[in-house]
Amino acid sequence: MRGVFIRAEPGLRFCVHHGPEQGHPRGMVLYVHPWGEEMNKARRMAAWQARELCRQGYAVLQIDLLGCGDSSGDFGDASWEAWVSDVLAGVQWLRDMHGQGPLWLWGLRAGALVASEALQRLGDAAANLLLWQPTTAGKSVLQQFLRTRAAAEMHAGDSKGLLQRLRADLAAGRSVEAAGYRVSPALAAGLEAARLLAPPGNGRVVWLEVATRQPPALLPTSASCIAAWRADGKQVQAQALTGPGFWQTQEIEDAPELIATTSAALAAA
Amino acid sequence: MGVQEELLRVIDEVLSLKGRTASFTRATPLLNAIPELDSMAVVSLITTIEEQMGITVDDDDIDGSTFETVGSLVDFVSMKLAAQH
Numbered sequence: 001m002r003g004v005f006i007r008a009e010p011g012l013r014f015c016v017h018h019g020p021e022q023g024h025p026r027g028m029v030l031y032v033h034p035w036g037e038e039m040n041k042a043r044r045m046a047a048w049q050a051r052e053l054c055r056q057g058y059a060v061l062q063i064d065l066l067g068c069g070d071s072s073g074d075f076g077d078a079s080w081e082a083w084v085s086d087v088l089a090g091v092q093w094l095r096d097m098h099g100q101g102p103l104w105l106w107g108l109r110a111g112a113l114v115a116s117e118a119l120q121r122l123g124d125a126a127a128n129l130l131l132w133q134p135t136t137a138g139k140s141v142l143q144q145f146l147r148t149r150a151a152a153e154m155h156a157g158d159s160k161g162l163l164q165r166l167r168a169d170l171a172a173g174r175s176v177e178a179a180g181y182r183v184s185p186a187l188a189a190g191l192e193a194a195r196l197l198a199p200p201g202n203g204r205v206v207w208l209e210v211a212t213r214q215p216p217a218l219l220p221t222s223a224s225c226i227a228a229w230r231a232d233g234k235q236v237q238a239q240a241l242t243g244p245g246f247w248q249t250q251e252i253e254d255a256p257e258l259i260a261t262t263s264a265a266l267a268a269a
Numbered sequence: 270m271g272v273q274e275e276l277l278r279v280i281d282e283v284l285s286l287k288g289r290t291a292s293f294t295r296a297t298p299l300l301n302a303i304p305e306l307d308s309m310a311v312v313s314l315i316t317t318i319e320e321q322m323g324i325t326v327d328d329d330d331i332d333g334s335t336f337e338t339v340g341s342l343v344d345f346v347s348m349k350l351a352a353q354h
Contacts, residue, residue, distance in 0.1 A: 159330075
């Protein structure tokens with residue numbers, strides 16, 4: 001496991017590369033992290049899974065998108081387009097390093113949106129999608145982000161007015177801030193318009209969610225999306241597992257069932 | 270599962286309370302009483318409640334009165350559920 005900087009306009013992106021000690025990997029996995037603070041809360045689970053996949057013979061690259069983590073730029077400089085390009089740059093780096101083997105784009109929450117859009121542009125008919133609690137529409141992530149500001153200012157008693165003002169600011173070309181993150185209109189617009197897309201070719205989809213309610217069940221919006229993809233002939237393995245929402249819980253939590261199921265799915269690939 | 274029971278399960282999970290909600294009642298204060306309930310946690314709570322309990326929270330529902338106590342939140346969710354039928 002090592003840290004590497006890869007070139008992606010503008011500047012550099014920090015990545016963690018888990019490569020096989022020797023020989024060729026059986027495949028490549030690129031991890032696309034979720035939005036904002038979710039990225040940090042999910043680090044432990046992502047690192048754990050990356051190590052497991054590496055143990056199984058995969059080369060894994062975890063990339064910090066523009067303005068995130070240790071990559072160049074501030075969050076306020078990021079745009080949706082830049083993030084999609086970053087994923088493509090990460091794939092190219094993996095290919096340059098490891099050749100043409102099977103590829104998985106692995107996205108958590110809004111990262112799944114970026115990953116699925118990058119997959120559209122990849123031109124690789126066999127590339128697969130590994131989705132952890134994927135957001136089917138970016139609109140909800142933007143709403144959650146803006147609501148963080150409303151929650152912070154609840155004492156003022158005008159959440160509706162505040163949210164209207166924030167949206168008006170974005171529409172007028174002004175960045176907005178919430179929870180310590182500044183978001184540009186370009187990023188907000190891209191996120192709001194983003195929809196989870198099925199692989200264009202015959203790549204597989206592994207769609208996994210966690211829930212604490214018993215028995216665990218996929219979100220209704222997920223179930224609809226999966227049904228539509230299957231109707232289109234896509235191969236989708238979908239499962240809801242028991243586990244906490246580790247990308248958002250107050251403390252860093254583990255979801256061992258998710259690790260085991262993901263590992264098994266990619267071991268069988 | 271009743272609304273209160275389900276809501277306490279969600280609160281316990283999102284705030285990482287490790288079972289502390291077992292002793293919560295309607296009167297238990299939430300906002301400004303539980304340090305874990307910061308603005309990000311409020312939004313996580315709203316999102317999880319929307320997703321798992323099938324309601325839609327409106328922008329003006331994001332108000333201190335909704336999150337004041339367990340009871341106020343239970344009443345809010347119950348009202349939303351009833352409005353759907």
